[in-house]
Amino acid sequence: MTDLSISPLMILARRLQAQAPLSHDDLAAILALPATVRKLRPAAYILREGEPPTYCAILKSGFAMRQKLTQEGARQIVALNILGDPLDCQTLYLDAVDHNAQTLTAAEVVTVPRAAIQQLIEHRPAIAHAVFVNVLIEASISREWLVNIGRRDARGRLAHLLCEFAMRMEAQGLAGPDGYEIPMTQEQLGDALSLTSVHVNRTLRALEAEGVIRRTGRRISFESRTQVERIADFSPLYLHLDASRQAERISA
């Protein structure tokens, strides 16, 4: 956790190392990547649907989302991203970006040319493995989101998002027992959950009134984590955190 002199590429290295054990050579290769850091304001676009992918961005600070818009202008948030998440491994080998990526908060992004990442993957199996795992976990999360939006009512759906976010934040050391600040408006929560902001509001207050969560501004904490997880029908298998934790232990 020394910080100022740290290479921005350490963010990427840490994430990949969490997914597969990397050799010193692998690490060195990652740290030798050409990288630039960009500071972004809230709601800034990182990727736009339809454009050809040219670089890969990793979130160094702040929060981001991926979203798609329908013809009628309705927005569906299809993923949330936090510290260390790569933002366009999802189009690493595709010829067009199929969704938009946008910051939720002010954020810093480490940018690496796509070709450089591709080369790394081609020559270093361990890195290929780690990137692969990252992509697979994201895919798993979006399957769970389908279940969440498709098969749970507003209460369960919201509770599920709160549980997922808590667990992912905790895995990055960004949340503790006192909860976390959720980096989105109730309207954005609605866009992620396919609810209106009005109903998100009512549902949040209902969970609060039930006494299972507490809120202070956008800070969420759990009065009874177990209760919320039961309401959410939450089982964390789909996050595949064990794999990461195991790899972390190995490489630690």
Added chain:
Amino acid sequence: MTDLSISPLMILARRLQAQAPLSHDDLAAILALPATVRKLRPAAYILREGEPPTYCAILKSGFAMRQKLTQEGARQIVALNILGDPLDCQTLYLDAVDHNAQTLTAAEVVTVPRAAIQQLIEHRPAIAHAVFVNVLIEASISREWLVNIGRRDARGRLAHLLCEFAMRMEAQGLAGPDGYEIPMTQEQLGDALSLTSVHVNRTLRALEAEGVIRRTGRRISFESRTQVERIADFSPLYLHLDASRQAERISA
């Protein structure tokens, strides 16, 4: 299209070749994989949530789906698979299967040990590339499904599925201008679209009454493809078929 003597692994080879140009050596390596063919009856499980992944299955004939169940027993179908689709590249590098895979119809599946595929990927960049593309396209489809379920009403949602399925079937040569037979009951359609079978029925009949689709049993054909695509807000970018087509042209 010579058929009887054909190796079941040609199914896999064709699919991968459609995603990235493969050398003769790559092809030979694929065809040398240890493979077994299994015949499955309708509704047979191919993968179960929670079990450790041990092999990779490719659909040789028939149709399959991936689904997850909630605690309350509601089912959400999160993906549909047709000829040539690999069924568990989604857990190729994960330690637990996070969803169920099940046949829709009678089907044949080519089964390859996971370790063998992993080795191939490690030693052959072109194959790694092709498998990666497959996984990324699946992820893209599930993002579009999130939009579909989250942001379109029953009419648009159903129309969208009909368009997507038509296009994917056509890409595999399984559907022509006379439409295609959709390999699922209205209840299963409902499980894929987050609708009840009752409402799927009403919506299908409405589309038929509108005069934009025709139905004979489970055979669907389009009276006006353009109209249906407009209703569905369908734009095929997310299927990333261009990449496949390009690669096919190159390798043809």
Added chain:
DNA sequence: CGTTTAATTGAAAGCAGTCAAACTATGTGG
């Protein structure tokens, strides 16, 4: 401070769900 954005609340409307029943197709055994 004034202005804008976000959160909150109430009342009414609507899309899809639920429940229940009839109808059709398919398949099986006698």
Added chain:
DNA sequence: CCACATAGTTTGACTGCTTTCAATTAAACG
């Protein structure tokens, strides 16, 4: 070849969760 069973489709009436519309309050920001 028919009677029966089973699975799937179709239809109607009613209910309800969520949306829509509208207005108010609170918070954030320059």
